[in-house]
Amino acid sequence: MLSLAATLKIEAPHRTAAQVRRIMVTTLGDAPSESTLLRHFRTLDIPTGTPAAATGRFEAAYPNEIWVGDALHGPKIGGKKTYLFAFMDDHSRLITAARWAYAEDAVRLAAALRPALQTHGIPSSCYVDNGAAYVDSALKRTCAKLGIRLIHSRPYRPQGRGKIERFFGSVRSQFLSEITILTAPVQLVAPGTGGEAGEDQAGTAIGSLAELNALFSSWLHISYHHTVHTSTGQSPLARWEAGWSNRSPERRSAEAINEAFRWSVTRRVSKTATVSLQSNTYQVDPQLAGAHVELIYDPFDLTASVSVFTSDGAPAGNATAQHISRHVHPKAAAARADTDNGAKNVASGIDYLRMVEEHHTTQITGAPISFDKATTTDEATDARGAEAA
Incomplete structure (x- = not known):
């Protein structure tokens, strides 16, 4: 058993004694203690490393603080x-x-x-x-x-x-x-x-x-x-x-969270009541001509509704797509490339x-x-929220 422990440590030197023991328990059902493994590694002159010291002692008083x-x-x-x-x-x-x-x-x-x-x-x-x-x-x-x-x-x-x-x-x-x-x-x-x-x-x-x-x-x-x-x-x-x-937990609706992840940019409205966004042209209220406005948009869909707000934060309707040459923000397009098809x-x-x-x-x-056996926290958290309601 100690021979297997040494092999596991040598083939992946970054494995800690705790990790070696965890693998052995998963594989064999039992393993020596961490201290026994460490002594064995040191006897064989297998480097064990020194864990980095943690910085700071502050701890939040409750979850989600x-x-x-x-x-x-x-x-x-x-x-x-x-x-x-x-x-x-x-x-x-x-x-x-x-x-x-x-x-x-x-x-x-x-x-x-x-x-x-x-x-x-x-x-x-x-x-x-x-x-x-x-x-x-x-x-x-x-x-x-x-x-x-x-x-x-x-x-x-x-x-x-x-x-x-x-x-x-x-x-x-x-x-x-x-x-x-x-x-x-x-x-x-x-x-x-x-x-x-x-x-x-x-x-x-x-x-x-x-x-x-x-x-x-x-x-x-x-x-x-x-x-x-x-x-x-x-x-x-x-x-x-x-x-x-x-x-x-304090919660927000899915719509509120989605809104929070939209992007914002400030633009000056042209004399013809249009604004430019990522090479696209949008029509806004003619009364906004010459004013600075805030555009709120979805970077993954530039053809979707674009909300318009005045410089003092008042809603000013939606911008209507007039000419679309780019459907997705370049940064969002690059993120979509994260989806790969590696074998x-x-x-x-x-x-x-x-x-x-x-x-x-x-x-x-x-x-x-079973919520007691499930290892994800999503269902358990939602269940507690429902009970509290």
Whole structure:
């Protein structure tokens, strides 16, 4: 058994003793303790590494008081870099939003955040860094419309970000260490897996962004959310659920959330009562000629209704499409390219993430569904909201 543990550690050096034990329990049903594994690794002179120290000691008093958002640089798939957008509930350590994408921009950030707000409710505050996606006007508008206080950390002072950085450490050691990116005809190795390009690697072989997101979702709901956190003494899911014992999440309608994610731009109305938006021409009320107006629009559908507001915020009807040469905003069009058709690959040896995915799929497709056994928080949160009503 210790020989298998050493093999698992050597073939993927970024695996922690806890991760090695987790794989052995999943595969064999039992495993030595973490301290025993660490002593064995040190006896064999296998590097064990030192976990990064967390920064800051602040903790939110209840769920949805503060969500902390950040992005993690991931492996390349098909020659394109991937990025993980994630938001963590500061009180419970539950990951409320998580999505891998091919770019680190506001469109991909919104794709991760929007379903999280619909599922988990509206946080009081969002604490983010000063990356381009987080200072974009689109995020500012979303937060303002939903009554979320947007807070940016001071440059080079990451206080309060230690929890999500620790989560990213878990992503590296427990998830990325278990995958191998395959791109025919050569094999590329994801960060943390070790080895050289072209060698056979342990773990789960994937070849598309869709696979990466599917496996990550399974790992998140089956493993991370059910693992007891050393700082809280509870799993993120248990702490999240306990935090709602005497209260309910603040929610907004789907229409209000969709409205909050529309984009805004200011334009000057021409003498002929038209405005230009992304090479398209729209007709507005003739009385607005010469005035500055705010246009609210859907970047994924420039042919849809465009709302018009005066400079003092008064509604001024809708703009009517007069000449359309572009149907989708360029940034939105680029985001649509995230949908790929990469073929699934088959890996040899112990495939921990595929076992996790199979477990996740079995739980969410089994009948009947039990809220006690379900690993996603969506249904449980909605059920509690209905009971409170």
